[in-house]
Amino acid sequence: MKFERYEWVAITIMISLFIFVGFIQGWSVSLVILNMCIISAIMTMGVNISWGYAGVINFGVMGFLAMGGLAAVLVSYPPIVESWQAGGSGLGISFALLVVLVIAVMYINKTVIQKRNRYILNSLIIFFGILIIRHFYLNATHNIEDVNPAIAGFLGGLGLPIIFSWIIGGLFAAGVAFVIGKVALGLRSDYLAIVTLGISEIVVSVLKHEEWLSRGVKNVIGLKRPVPYEIDLQNADWFINLVTYLNSSKLNNIVDISDRQQVLNNLIIDGSGIFVKLSYAILFLIVMLIIFYFANKAQLSPWGRMMRAIRDNETAANAMGKDVVKQHLIIFVIGAAIVGVAGAMLVTLDGLFTPSGYRPLRFTFIIWIMVIVGGSGNNLGAIFGGFIIWFSWIEAAPLTTFIINQLTVGLEPTNALKLHLLDSVPYFRYLFMGLILLLILRYRPKGIIPEKVRHS
Amino acid sequence: MIDFLNSIIVLLNFIIIPGISYGSQLALGALGVTFVYAILRFANFAHGEIMSFGAMITILFTWFFQSQNIGLGILPTALLALPVGIIATIILCIISDKFVFQYYRYQKSVPVVLAMVSIGVMFVINAIIRIIIGTETIKFSDGQKFIIKAKQFKVMTGLNEGLALKSSQVITILITILLLTFTFWFLQKTKTGKSMRAFSDNEDLALLSGINPDRVVFTTWVIVGVLACVAGTLYGLDKSYKPIIYLNLVLPIFASAIVGGIGSPFGAVIGGYVIAFSEIMVTYAYKKFFVYILPSSIEPTGLVQLLSTDYKFAVSFSILVIVLLIRPSGIFKGRVL
Numbered sequence: 158m159k160f161e162r163y164e165w166v167a168i169t170i171m172i173s174l175f176i177f178v179g180f181i182q183g184w185s186v187s188l189v190i191l192n193m194c195i196i197s198a199i200m201t202m203g204v205n206i207s208w209g210y211a212g213v214i215n216f217g218v219m220g221f222l223a224m225g226g227l228a229a230v231l232v233s234y235p236p237i238v239e240s241w242q243a244g245g246s247g248l249g250i251s252f253a254l255l256v257v258l259v260i261a262v263m264y265i266n267k268t269v270i271q272k273r274n275r276y277i278l279n280s281l282i283i284f285f286g287i288l289i290i291r292h293f294y295l296n297a298t299h300n301i302e303d304v305n306p307a308i309a310g311f312l313g314g315l316g317l318p319i320i321f322s323w324i325i326g327g328l329f330a331a332g333v334a335f336v337i338g339k340v341a342l343g344l345r346s347d348y349l350a351i352v353t354l355g356i357s358e359i360v361v362s363v364l365k366h367e368e369w370l371s372r373g374v375k376n377v378i379g380l381k382r383p384v385p386y387e388i389d390l391q392n393a394d395w396f397i398n399l400v401t402y403l404n405s406s407k408l409n410n411i412v413d414i415s416d417r418q419q420v421l422n423n424l425i426i427d428g429s430g431i432f433v434k435l436s437y438a439i440l441f442l443i444v445m446l447i448i449f450y451f452a453n454k455a456q457l458s459p460w461g462r463m464m465r466a467i468r469d470n471e472t473a474a475n476a477m478g479k480d481v482v483k484q485h486l487i488i489f490v491i492g493a494a495i496v497g498v499a500g501a502m503l504v505t506l507d508g509l510f511t512p513s514g515y516r517p518l519r520f521t522f523i524i525w526i527m528v529i530v531g532g533s534g535n536n537l538g539a540i541f542g543g544f545i546i547w548f549s550w551i552e553a554a555p556l557t558t559f560i561i562n563q564l565t566v567g568l569e570p571t572n573a574l575k576l577h578l579l580d581s582v583p584y585f586r587y588l589f590m591g592l593i594l595l596l597i598l599r600y601r602p603k604g605i606i607p608e609k610v611r612h613s
Numbered sequence: 614m615i616d617f618l619n620s621i622i623v624l625l626n627f628i629i630i631p632g633i634s635y636g637s638q639l640a641l642g643a644l645g646v647t648f649v650y651a652i653l654r655f656a657n658f659a660h661g662e663i664m665s666f667g668a669m670i671t672i673l674f675t676w677f678f679q680s681q682n683i684g685l686g687i688l689p690t691a692l693l694a695l696p697v698g699i700i701a702t703i704i705l706c707i708i709s710d711k712f713v714f715q716y717y718r719y720q721k722s723v724p725v726v727l728a729m730v731s732i733g734v735m736f737v738i739n740a741i742i743r744i745i746i747g748t749e750t751i752k753f754s755d756g757q758k759f760i761i762k763a764k765q766f767k768v769m770t771g772l773n774e775g776l777a778l779k780s781s782q783v784i785t786i787l788i789t790i791l792l793l794t795f796t797f798w799f800l801q802k803t804k805t806g807k808s809m810r811a812f813s814d815n816e817d818l819a820l821l822s823g824i825n826p827d828r829v830v831f832t833t834w835v836i837v838g839v840l841a842c843v844a845g846t847l848y849g850l851d852k853s854y855k856p857i858i859y860l861n862l863v864l865p866i867f868a869s870a871i872v873g874g875i876g877s878p879f880g881a882v883i884g885g886y887v888i889a890f891s892e893i894m895v896t897y898a899y900k901k902f903f904v905y906i907l908p909s910s911i912e913p914t915g916l917v918q919l920l921s922t923d924y925k926f927a928v929s930f931s932i933l934v935i936v937l938l939i940r941p942s943g944i945f946k947g948r949v950l
Contacts, residue, residue, distance in 0.1 A: 214725065340934060344941070346725045347656040351867045352937060355930030358864060366923040518739075518860060522732055529729060584743035591736025595713060598730055 164537055167606055171544045178552075185427070188434035190551050192506055195441040196499050198543030201527040202448055202536055203495030209534035209608065210461060211488040212468035216350045217337060219520040220357025221493045223364050223512065224333050225326030225500020230377045230510045232322035234314035240304045241312060244369065247297025251290045258286040301369040311372040320383045322501045323444065330497020331490045333360060338486040354517065364512040377510040384436040390429040397421075400428045437506060444502065445540070448495060452536045464488060518587075523550065526594045532604025541606055549593070553586035615772065620905035622774040626763075628897055632890045634782040634851055637789035640885030641844035642862065643869035644796065645837045647881040650870070651813040652833040653718065655727035659709070660841060661863035662738040665856055666705055667842025668849040669746050671698030672753045679755070687757040691850055692784070698846060703838035709734050710834050718830070735860075742856050751854040754781055781851045792843060793882060796836065800878065805832055813876070861926065865892070868933040874943025883944060888929045896922045 160168070179187035200218065207213040261282055269275045302310045341352045364371045371377070390396045401408065404424055411417040455461050467474040467481055475481050504510050523546065531542020558579065565575040597604065642664060649657040674694035684690050713734055717727050760783055763775025800806040805828075812819040812829045820826060845859065852858070865888055873884025898916040907913075920928065936943065 340938060344937060347728050348871065348937065348941075350725070350728060351656060351864070351871065352930075352934060355864055355868065355933055359927045359930050362924060362927045366921065522736070525729070525732065526736075578744075581744040581747065584740050584748075586740075587736050587743065588740035591733045591738075591740060594733035594736065595730065598726070598733065599716065602726070 160537070164606060167537065167541045171541065174544075174548055184431055185434065188431060188438055190548060192434060192437050192441060193551075194544045194547045195438065195445050196502050196506065197524070197527060197547040198540040199441075199445055199448060199499040199502065200496050200524050201531060201539040201543040202445075202452055203492045203497075203499065204524055204528045205492075205531075205533055205536065205539035206452060206455075206495065207488050207492030208528060209539070210456060210464040210468065211485060212346070213342070213485050213489050213492070214346050214350045215353055215489060215492055215496075216521055216525070217334075217353035217357035217360075217493070218496055218524045219515050219517050220353075220360035221330040221334065221496040222500035222503065222520055223357075223361050223515045224329040225322075225497035225502075226504040226510050226512075226515075227364060227371055228326035228329045228497070229319055229322040229380060229501045229504035230371060231314040232317050232325050233319035233380050234377060235316040237304070237309045237311070237313035240301045240309060240369075243304050244297035244299075244301035245312075247293050247300065248369075251294040251297065254286070254290045254293065258283070258290070261286070298367070298369040306375075310375065311369050311377075318383060319381055319505050320440075322505070323498050326501030327494040327498040330500065331494035334490045334493030335486070338489045342482065342485050342489060354521065357521065358517070361512060361515045364515075371510065371512055374513050376512075378508070380504065380508045380510070382433075382508060383440065383505060384433055387426075387429040387433055390432060391425055396429065396432070397425060400425050403428075441502060441506075444498065448498075449536055449540065456536065523590065526590055528604075530593060530597050530604060532606040532608060534608030535604070535606050538604050538606035538608075542604065545605075546590070546593070549589060550586055553589050554582050557582045557585040616905045619772055619774045620902050622772060622776050623902050623905065626774065626776050628890075628893055630778065630782055632886070632893045634785045635893070636886035636889030637785050638844050638848045638851065638885075639865055639869045639889050640882040641789060641792065641840050641847070642866040643873065643881035643885045644793075644878055645840040645844065646866055646870045647873075647876060647878055648833050648837050648840070651876040651878075652809060652829060653714065653727070655724045655731065656867070658728060658731045658863060659735040659738060660837075660866065661859040661861075662735050662742065663702060663705065663838070663841040664845030664848070664862070665742055665859035666738055666845070667698045667702035667838070668845035668854055668859075669742050669856075670701040671695055671842070671846045672746070672751060672849070672854060674698065675753050685756065687780075689754045689756045689781070689784070689850060691753055691755075691846060695843065695846055699839050699842045702842035703835050705738070706834040706838040706841075707831070709738075710830065739856070739860070746856070748856055751849075753854060754850050756780065779851070781847075785847045785851055788843060788847065792840065796840075796878065799836075805829075809833065865926070865929040868929045871933055872936045872943055874945040877943070877945045880943055880945035887944075888932060891932055892925050892928045895919045895928045896925050 175187050175191050178190060200222070203221075204215055204218060207215045262279055265275060265278050265282065269278060301312060304310060337353060337356050341349055341356070344352060365373055367373065368375065385393075401421065404421075408417055408421060411420060463474070463479055464484065466477070467479060467484055471481055527542040527546040528539060529542070530546055531540070532538025561575070561578045561582070565572065565578065568575045601607075642660065645663075646657055646660050649655065649660070671691055671694045674697045675689075675691045678684065678690050678693055683693065685693055713730060714727065717730055757780055759777060760780050761776060761778040763777040766776045767773070800810060808819065808824045809829050809832060811822070812824055812826065816826075819829075848858075848862070866885075869884035869888045870881045871884070872887055873880030873882065875881075896918065898918040900913055900917050903913050903917055
């Protein structure tokens with residue numbers, strides 16, 4: 158793939174922003190922002206694939222992220238044997254009964270022809286089926302939640318390395334997206350937006366309240382990392398040698414031995430933090446580049462051309478024999494899967510899973526602002542949007558403090574207005590986000606890096 | 614017989630009265646969304662924040678009046694501040710239209726773009742509210758809190774169950790009836806109302822017959838401002854004001870509007886009550902009710918609760934999804950005022 162000049166400019170801007178922050182606020186801060194920027198960029202690419210390629214709106218970002226997060230827990234947390242013993246069989250029975258119920262309903266739908274009888278039979282069997290399932294299910298979940306509720310109280314996971322969860326998270330999100338897509342994709346775009354938003358709320362509230370599965374509002378903490386821990390690094394010989402080697406000129410200037418040891422220790426502590434964040438950044442960057450590569454390939458392929466045709470004129474594409482419904486479903490699922498991957502990565506980075514932290518403002522609308530600002534239909538634009546918006550989301554607070562201090566420089570430090578404004582600094586970022594979105598939609602509706610128009 | 618009365622009181626106290634008052638708040642909100650949808654033809658995600666803004670202005674003026682010792686006696690002071698809040702909300706709506714929505718209307722943008730724009734407006738209003746009033750929970754209802762207290766009722770009737778009637782609930786219901794009557798009268802009988810209906814039915818035809826679109830849009834925003842401010846204030850008065858809540862309220866409001874048939878004002882009102890009652894009825898524990906009404910031999914042991922109250926919000930979306938699946942146009946076929 159070849160970049161245009163303005164695209165190189167965009168890439169340079171992104172890189173220089175982090176170098177700038179690195180020098181002003183320290184490399185640790187810069188890397189923290191970079192990591193979240195990369196994850197945001199992946200989410201944005203996910204949304205961009207469904208919205209930018211095919212015009213399928215997906216306001217369920219929050220739900221898919223949460224599914225990815227759940228995957229991270231289920232893959233990496235060690236299994237809790239007592240919980241399985243307490244409620245595993247009950248859960249198994251209720252799940253088996255659920256399968257039986259579904260089969261029964263399908264059987265009835267097939268055999269009973271008369272419509273009224275079918276409705277009556279179906280509602281009867283569903284009602285009593287659910288009553289019976291509930292009995293087993295509630296008992297089982299109750300037992301599970303009673304097992305050591307302070308630290309466990311849920312089933313745990315598989316105890317595998319958390320990095321596998323990035324794939325599993327994608328699959329989880331894809332599964333949920335498949336169901337949502339089957340149900341809702343026939344709707345008009347603004348209905349679809351509302352419905353996906355609503356369903357993502359349902360997904361999150363299930364994760365919040367089904368404690369046997371996700372520990373709910375009690376949160377899961379201490380997930381294992383795919384990268385080394387700081388404390389291990391600080392005691393590893395190779396790392397100490399590396400730090401000594403990198404800072405040899407600085408250390409050699411210090412004559413006193415104990416002083417030198419002191420400086421070295423500080424350097425090692427700082428260095429270990431940066432090393433961990435850097436390893437995350439490299440892992441994330443690899444995933445981002447892989448997704449970017451394939452997304453671009455797909456966009457340039459005949460399949461991508463078909464998607465654009467469907468987006469630009471659904472009727473015409475349909476008349477040309479393209480299965481619009483099926484393709485919409487496919488692209489919705491792919492987009493959601495990428496968002497799910499990002500969700501698993503997010504939990505991996507934090508090391509904890511907090512279902513109550515999934516709020517639509519932060520995890521759906523901000524992502525959409527990234528897509529719109531970056532440029533829908535252009536993958537580099539999506540990445541750029543993710544970087545720029547997350548960067549300004551974080552740096553809005555220091556910037557606002559600076560501006561307020563400048564504007565109110567004439568007022569005394571105890572002035573009520575000044576104090577009130579300084580207290581509400583965190584809320585100015587919403588103002589910035591709204592204004593950025595409105596300005597972009599008004600003056601550059603195709604985004605900062607617009608989709609390339611191809612005449613081929 | 615006594616048991617039967619007791620069970621009725623239980624239902625009244627825990628389902629019917631809260632359902633009607635919550636339903637009224639949702640209905641007013643959904644009516645506002647419906648107006649925007651029918652005239653301006655987009656889904657206004659900023660509606661919740663507009664409601665919140667109206668409530669905020671009302672609260673600020675309530676505090677002002679309280680500090681001046683101006684009150685309404687047994688009625689909450691907020692009712693006195695409500696007109697100011699309404700005017701401020703109308704001004705907010707007009708400003709947001711002039712500076713933001715108008716451009717896209719003249720451009721004839723597709724509804725999705727307008728929905729995105731409304732998300733931008735949502736962020737801006739959200740930030741303004743938080744900067745002005747913060748994120749704390751605010752209780753601003755004063756005056757007499759209860760019309761009937763549970764204990765009083767027990768003494769009065771000699772029943773086991775008490776019936777509590779909050780004054781905010783009665784105020785909500787009365788104001789809703791007033792406002793709905795006025796809105797429907799306005800739409801059906803006045804010339805402006807008729808021109809609005811014509812505009813929502815067929816824009817081109819309305820323009821041909823000499824209806825001024827800017828005037829129709831202006832009137833729409835005025836009505837939306839009134840409805841949003843009243844709905845927001847009533848919700849805050851009844852529960853308590855918390856800026857975050859209003860964002861979560863947008864979804865039940867949309868659900869109400871769609872369930873009733875988006876674009877149809879009557880449908881929006883009905884949808885509001887449908888959503889409110891189903892949220893409350895599905896998550897209520899019926900044990901007390903069955904204890905009274907069934908003979909003691911077959912009394913239920915569990916709570917007799919369909920879903921735990923944690924899933925309150927999920928219920929409304931589930932109903933939304935079910936309605937869209939079975940009857941995509943909503944209960945009343947919409948799109949026309």
